[in-house]
Amino acid sequence: QKEVEQNSGPLSVPEGAIASLNCTYSDRGSQSFFWYRQYSGKSPELIMFIYSNGDKEDGRFTAQLNKASQYVSLLIRDSQPSDSATYLCAVNNWDNDMRFGAGTRLTVKP
Amino acid sequence: KAGVTQTPRYLIKTRGQQVTLSCSPISGHRSVSWYQQTPGQGLQFLFEYFSETQRNKGNFPGRFSGRQFSNSRSEMNVSTLELGDSALYLCASSLSEGSGNTIYFGEGSWLTVV
Numbered sequence: 293q294k295e296v297e298q299n300s301g302p303l304s305v306p307e308g309a310i311a312s313l314n315c316t317y318s319d320r321g322s323q324s325f326f327w328y329r330q331y332s333g334k335s336p337e338l339i340m341f342i343y344s345n346g347d348k349e350d351g352r353f354t355a356q357l358n359k360a361s362q363y364v365s366l367l368i369r370d371s372q373p374s375d376s377a378t379y380l381c382a383v384n385n386w387d388n389d390m391r392f393g394a395g396t397r398l399t400v401k402p
Numbered sequence: 403k404a405g406v407t408q409t410p411r412y413l414i415k416t417r418g419q420q421v422t423l424s425c426s427p428i429s430g431h432r433s434v435s436w437y438q439q440t441p442g443q444g445l446q447f448l449f450e451y452f453s454e455t456q457r458n459k460g461n462f463p464g465r466f467s468g469r470q471f472s473n474s475r476s477e478m479n480v481s482t483l484e485l486g487d488s489a490l491y492l493c494a495s496s497l498s499e500g501s502g503n504t505i506y507f508g509e510g511s512w513l514t515v516v
Contacts, residue, residue: 326504335492335507336445380445389458390435390505392445 295319296383298393306401311368313396315381318362325357325364326382329375330395336380340366371400404429406495406508414514420481423511427474427495433457434476435505436468439490448491451476452498483515 297316305311313327324343328336342348342355342364354367364383368375381393407426415421427434435450435458447460451470468478474495480487490510496503 328507335490335510338504338506341504390447392437392447394444 295391296381296393298379298381298396300394301397302399303396304399304401305371307371307373309371309400311371311375311398311400313366313368313379313381313398314363315365315383315393316363317381317383317391319383319385319391320359320362321385322359322362322383324384325355326384326390327353327355327364327366328380328382328392330378330380332377339379368398371398373400373402376400406493406506408491408493408508408511410511411509412512412514414516415483416516417483417485419483420479421483421513422477422479423491423493423513425476425478425493425495425508427476427493428506431495431497431506432474433496433498433503433505434470434474435494435496436476436478437492437494438462439492439510440488445492448478480513485515488513488515 295318326341327339330336340355342357348355352369356365376399378395378397380395384390409424433452436448437445439445450458454470465481470476492510493508494505496505
């Protein structure tokens with residue numbers, strides 16, 4: 293079982309729709325959770341991080357964390373073509389051992 | 403504030419050679435970690451350094467090594483290169499060690515082994 297699992301996609305949504313990206317993790321000791329966006333040929337850039345159960349909103353992005361179910365999700369409202377990228381879920385435990393999922397490729401169609 | 407700087411950006415090496423990649427973290431950041439990214443394996447953790455000490459190591463062979471200097475700059479070395487070492491090598495820095503710290507990536511070093 294992979295430590296951090298994401299649906300590889302591609303996930304395709306029309307412009308203006310809500311894109312929902314999901315991530316599950318296996319280590320119950322995980323403490324912090326991150327979402328990175330990576331455009332083709334570029335390095336990952338941080339979108340959001342979340343530490344506590346519940347929702348955290350930042351502009352069009354909402355991260356949701358449920359530690360009991362060991363999943364974290366990212367919602368992108370009013371999706372734009374510029375949101376088309378691969379989204380990486382990252383999970384960090386007490387040992388500061390950051391593990392990444394394989395990423396979900398999102399395509400937003402105009 | 404300057405971001406994480408990696409050099410060189412692109413390089414081509416032949417099998418059996420060795421390569422050294424350099425990383426300068428964000429000013430004030432003391433933790434540096436290295437990742438390998440390939441299409442097949444995704445992002446894989448190589449190692450993390452804090453205060454010149456390796457704090458964590460991923461599951462890579464001993465051909466992969468690194469170090470950190472007193473100014474927090476870091477280098478990683480891969481000896482006896484294999485074709486499978488072709489990848490994007492990413493350096494990331496964070497303020498300190500610890501699970502709550504956000505890491506910020508550099509642009510990466512694209513290594514091609516022929």
